[in-house]
Amino acid sequence: MGLRVKKGDTAVVITGKNKGKKGRILSVLPEKERVVIEGINIVKRHTKPNKKYTQGGIIEKEAPVHISNVMLMCPKCGRPTRIGNTVLEDGKKSRTCRKCKEVIE
Numbered sequence: 001m002g003l004r005v006k007k008g009d010t011a012v013v014i015t016g017k018n019k020g021k022k023g024r025i026l027s028v029l030p031e032k033e034r035v036v037i038e039g040i041n042i043v044k045r046h047t048k049p050n051k052k053y054t055q056g057g058i059i060e061k062e063a064p065v066h067i068s069n070v071m072l073m074c075p076k077c078g079r080p081t082r083i084g085n086t087v088l089e090d091g092k093k094s095r096t097c098r099k100c101k102e103v104i105e
Contacts, residue, residue, distance in 0.1 A: 003030050003067055004083040010073040011037055012080045022073060034064035041065050076102040
């Protein structure tokens with residue numbers, strides 16, 4: 001199953017404890033069908049001191065959210081939308097907004 005969101009897209013959470021929050025997609029995990037969104041689903045991780053975290057302690061970071069719980073925000077119309085695939089005149093496939101029919105880069 002192909003995921004229709006990419007790293008750098010803006011997404012909105014449509015269900016769960018973070019419903020209505022928007023953020024930029026930091027990474028996509030296609031094998032688990034999950035995405036990591038900036039500032040969404042913050043969890044606390046207890047870490048020992050190591051090279052990356054010399055102090056150690058409790059660190060807050062984003063956890064993955066299932067792809068079915070997020071919707072892409074259209075950069076043109078600014079609304080959450082589903083994604084359609086269209087073939088352009090030059091033969092390339094592109095993502096399009098289902099609401100305003102504009103091509104999403």
